[in-house]
Amino acid sequence: MQAFTRQLGRESGVQLNPLVDGSEVPSVGNEDQCFGIIMRATRGRIDRPFKVSRGDVYAKLGRGEPIRTNALNEAWVHVVEALNNGAYEAVVQRLSTSNAKIKYALVKLTKTEGANPTSKYTFEVAESLPTSEGFVLGVKHLECFNDGIKLELHADEVLDDDADQVGNDVLTLRVKDPDGNTLYEFTGSLSPNAKDDYGNSYYLPDIVAARTTNVEVTVGVVGDNAVIVPDTAAYGYNANGFQNWAESDTLICFEEGGTSYTTQDYQRCRENLQYTQFDFSYISSGGTQAPALLAQLAQLAFDTNKQLRFDVPGNLSVEAAIAFVEQLNMGANKTAHLLQAFWTPLKTDDPTGVNPKGYFGTATLNIAYACGRNAVKDGKGFAAKNYPIAGREWQVNRTGITQTATLRGPDLDKLAGAKINPVIYEVYTGGGRYVFYDSLTCAKVESSYRKLISVADMSCSLDDMISRAAKDFLQLPMKVAIQRMNAYLKAVFEGAESAGWLQKSTDPQMGGNAFAYSVKESELNPMDQMIIGYWLHYDGVARAIFQTQTITR
Known part of the structure; x- marks a missing residue:
């Protein structure tokens, strides 16, 4: 049994409050x-x-x-x-x-009738998604490759109780560049109600949306049609035991305009x-x-x-x-x-x-x-x-x-x-x-x-550091914000001076210092406005050097 509670009421006990981090100081990235x-x-x-x-x-x-x-x-x-x-x-x-246009890469299932009916997955480019069911997948690639993309499709075989192959709603979609390098690979279901082992959505568009914002996938089939069908290049394995993949040619889905x-x-x-x-x-x-x-x-x-x-x-x-x-x-x-x-x-x-x-x-x-x-x-x-x-x-x-x-x-x-x-x-x-x-x-x-x-360069850096720190201190009590800003400015300017950015000033108002600063409440609106001012003397650059030789006797 734990020795504390997070919220203590009128009962006897020990309330352990969440950790208070007083060690953090404003920092900068790269x-x-x-x-x-x-x-x-x-x-x-x-x-x-x-x-x-x-x-x-x-x-x-x-x-x-x-x-x-x-x-x-x-x-x-x-x-x-x-x-x-x-x-x-x-x-x-x-x-x-x-005039730029981002088009859809469509995956369609084409069926032939007759004595030996066949099914085949085909690929094409369209400016918009078909309004009626006529496509399996619509892929929108937002990284806009002028040289196009390629799509690949595969689903593992699924057997029914009679050991016959049946359609599989779970597929793997690959988006590749024209050279065949894989950009993205997603595995998910064509069924909007599909869940994974953890209870999360396994619907392919949701899988894609969770992985990247550069690709959008729309499923165009529903119900019993929302499967990858057997006897196609996208289903199962070949005679050598390798996965079958339905592969597109290069699809030009972006027009630069x-x-x-x-x-x-x-x-x-x-x-x-x-x-x-x-x-x-x-x-x-x-x-x-x-x-x-x-x-x-x-x-x-x-x-x-x-x-x-x-x-x-x-x-x-x-x-x-x-x-x-x-x-x-x-x-x-x-x-x-x-x-x-x-x-x-x-x-x-x-x-x-x-x-x-x-x-x-x-x-x-x-x-x-x-x-x-x-x-x-x-x-x-x-x-x-x-x-x-x-x-x-x-x-x-x-x-x-x-x-x-x-x-x-x-x-x-x-x-x-x-x-x-x-x-x-x-x-x-x-x-x-x-x-x-x-x-x-x-x-x-x-x-x-x-x-x-x-x-x-130095001026922009200091302005950026100070404005970011000031944002950290927003919505704090005025007295606390002023205290923290004073402490921060002191540390920053002392660091800048030790780095050689700032040098002692000869301006009488600077009192021989390299920097001066002021943090105070606004006289006009002291209830919510804090005024920061700083005066800095930067190190210069030896752009011009004057040289004289004197010959003496």
Whole structure:
């Protein structure tokens, strides 16, 4: 007999209350090792974002198509390269138009009459499910493979009391890619009342719904017809003892509907990425040159307080590159420090091997290096974000590189004035290499920390950490919330200072400290509003070094 009760009334006894966890502190995940992107792909859902990792990028995004057939295909190269160079995951919103169609793959039972009647399972594609019973299964594959899918069907043999084969309502359904790789396998019943040994629904559509949201299955047969019939390719075993499978040819169940995207298409994709449940800290342009898409990405950066790193076409001259950025007018954005431009006048081999030698943007590669850097944290959970992804240690690791632009001092000055970071050849101790030459944001300032990418990186990280912690403290008593926020800010800022993010300030109002903060009730609405303010002095970056030699006698 137990020695306690959970709820004690007027009787004598011991009430043991549930464990109170006072050890938990706000924490962060690995979102700073992930990036978001809006891109064209040949595979992937079109209705909402999905995650892609190094291990499943080909399965989820397809094998990629040549850029010479469509410039939008460069984004695929960016994603694959990034996942191979430090990015943990990409959160992808696939571009689509209103003309895109997701069709059904239908499984039908075809019977022939005559002296020797036969039955056969056939497969076809339809835009909608038949209104009357005329199909066994309808399969809707929401991952939208341009290259199609294959279906396979099998049911074990079932014998009656006379040892004759009878129909089996339990079947196994496989969904495969065109190469025969199994994407999904489900086993369930065609009967809506079927239960498993634990009393759970064994109805095939319910089994599918419980396993994935990427496939929808509808059963089109009822009653005695809701079985896989004997003497078909989907039933039983062959003479060699192997399972019989009814197999389809490749079924093209998705029509992309063209690639002429409108502003409304870009806006819809931007909103999907903004409100996704998946976390990411960087936004990639995927090499796009579409002003409408770049404008939506800049809006996404503002709405989410995440950095957008975008490419200026590498085949442009210095003047044309500057004109490209100026016509985007990124500096007018309210959070221009979150926007960062990279110009790569380099012809290189395609890092994925799909395309011939050409110009490939490096903004996503820069993000990948940042993600890899962020994976290494100190004892307090801070990565070396005060080190920008630029300079000697961050070289472009592609092959067959040829620089197609000769840059002189005035050219580099013009690029810096336009807030463009060139990716070019530089000479260091130990030889030369192709590197990210500068680390400027698009903020139209000259003497401000806002012009430094490293400051944007640290600033975004701290804002994100603090806003997430503040959400944890919502709906607590005001005094408790203020106490917890004060304790949290103290720990965070001390950690940032020890990591080298913050340095002692010379501002008299800072009193020689690297940070200051305030947490208090609102004077106007003290009953339910808490006001948080913090003042931080970030470490800068040695972008320019002035050297003088003096000869003495």
